[in-house]
Amino acid sequence: MIGFVGIGVIFVMVFGGYILAGGKLGIILKSLPFEMMMIGGAAVGAFLISNDMAAVKHTAKDVGKVFKGPKWKHDDYRDLLCLLFELIRLARQNPVAIEEHIEDPENSSIFSKYPKILGDGEAIALICDTMRSASMNYDDPHQVEEVLDKRMEANLNHAQHSSHALQTMADGLPALGIVAAVLGVIKTMASIDQPPEVLGKMIGGALVGTFLGVFLAYGLVGPFASKLKTVLDEDGHFYQLIREVLVANLHNHATNICIEVGRQNTPSHCRPSFSELEEALKEVKSSGAA
Known part of the structure; x- marks a missing residue:
């Protein structure tokens, strides 16, 4: 919602100030379709040249995040901590029983309690692959930690490609505007024999x-790219939390300590309070006992 408000403020302040200063919109509106065709068309063409079809689709899909904001909210972080608590507790109580959950999360009674997390393929793969590594008795937890770091870095770089593509487009737009303006000057020079009032309108156009x-x-476009990068960075904290909890588990910390490490590493505006998480974990324990 705030994104639409920002766009409204930009247009009202820029064009409102222009009109209040005595400017006339007529010449802008008359030239706008042709200038937009040249500038916007060239920008889109350059975007298509510099990106493959997968990146184009990815960027088009990600633009909506500018208005929707981060995917993961406060409740999702709490649910993730509860999910990890259940998995770690079961893995320590019965290492054999955990295999059916990490090998087939779609049909897991644990994962099915958290449908939004289950619907995110990367989150599920990160959890299952890491817990599978733990079950293989890795001698060095730091090795798993290094693999996780590289994987998450690669995923974040891939996710942020759309913001980089938009920023590249924003960087090129002023130059494309100059190209359109030069073409307008060429057109004006070809009509140099016209009276001053005609030439003035042509130069203005x-x-x-x-x-x-x-x-x-x-x-x-620039603010879109900046906002998108912020949203993608914030969503990255969700996967970072998975890393922190599972790495703590690899170091054989107590289950509650692993979850508290994750809670402490949750962004402050999404972090569940200690008492809130404690209540949620009590419900998990009671449902598991039942």
């Missing part, structure tokens, strides 16, 4: 290209 390129770059 050419300058719309410069304005539009800069406006789109710093008013819309």
